């Protein structure tokens with residue numbers, strides 16, 4: 558299983574000579590089986606950093622530094638090679654599950670097409686794989702779900718289906734950008750549990766991007782706090798949240814006391830929820 562080493566990643570937008578740097582040299586390591594959180598206020602550079610790992614930034618973005626997956630450099634890789642990495646090795650789950658689901662295709666055809674293209678399975682084997690994936694992400698009636706369209710599911714179920722799509726080719730790395738932000742709080746907890754269980758059982762290296770420190774404290778093993786394009790503090794989530802060293806981390810935690818409390822509650826009940 559692979560580790561992702563992000564080193565001195567810089568991202569700027571604009572024309573040559575008139576660029577604005579939005580990420581100023583961040584370094585992070587994503588390890589198999591662990592959830593690395595990336596926190597920080599809106600506009601701090603979390604999303605563009607995630608997109609850079611997948612080579613999904615627009616052409617107006619200038620990216621430098623290094624993103625190595627199992628020793629292979631992804632920064633500067635050709636679009637053709639990146640296409641092979643995307644989906645197969647690195648997958649992404651977005652805030653809006655519709656971003657990864659086609660509204661006019663059944664869930665079954667999307668999942669089986671995806672699996673057939675990338676894994677070259679027969680029709681029958683790809684259908685079996687689709688049912689297996691839907692079962693794992695706990696979509697009710699997986700067989701029936703194959704014949705339904707995305708809009709026939711609840712928001713939480715759609716996000717589970719998007720996670721199934723992301724997992725279809727057994728990726729080694731999963732980037733999850735605000736995966737629960739659009740969901741009700743009660744539904745959020747189920748999706749977060751699922752992500753945590755999947756990271757552990759599949760040895761997935763997960764980058765969890767969220768501005769929600771409650772979400773972060775519930776599932777991230779480690780957290781990096783971004784501000785204005787730089788990481789101001791990073792470390793094990795428990796340490797960062799209970800003994801923040803940087804004034805900005807303290808400020809964030811003060812503005813969201815429930816995150817701090819939820820971590821304390823979880824620890825007193827013997828583990829993370």
Ligand SMILES: Nc1ncnc2c1ncn2[C@@H]1O[C@H](COP(=O)(O)OP(=O)(O)OP(=O)(O)O)[C@@H](O)[C@H]1O
Nearest residue numbers: 570579597598599600601602603604605606615768
């Ligand atoms: N395509 C683009 N062209 C120019 N600037 C961009 C582009 N995409 C993002 N930016 C800028 O990059 C900075 C970082 O944006 P980013 O979306 O990564 O922030 P974020 O921390 O994920 O915030 P949010 O939580 O609101 O999504 C912002 O100033 C944003 O305006």
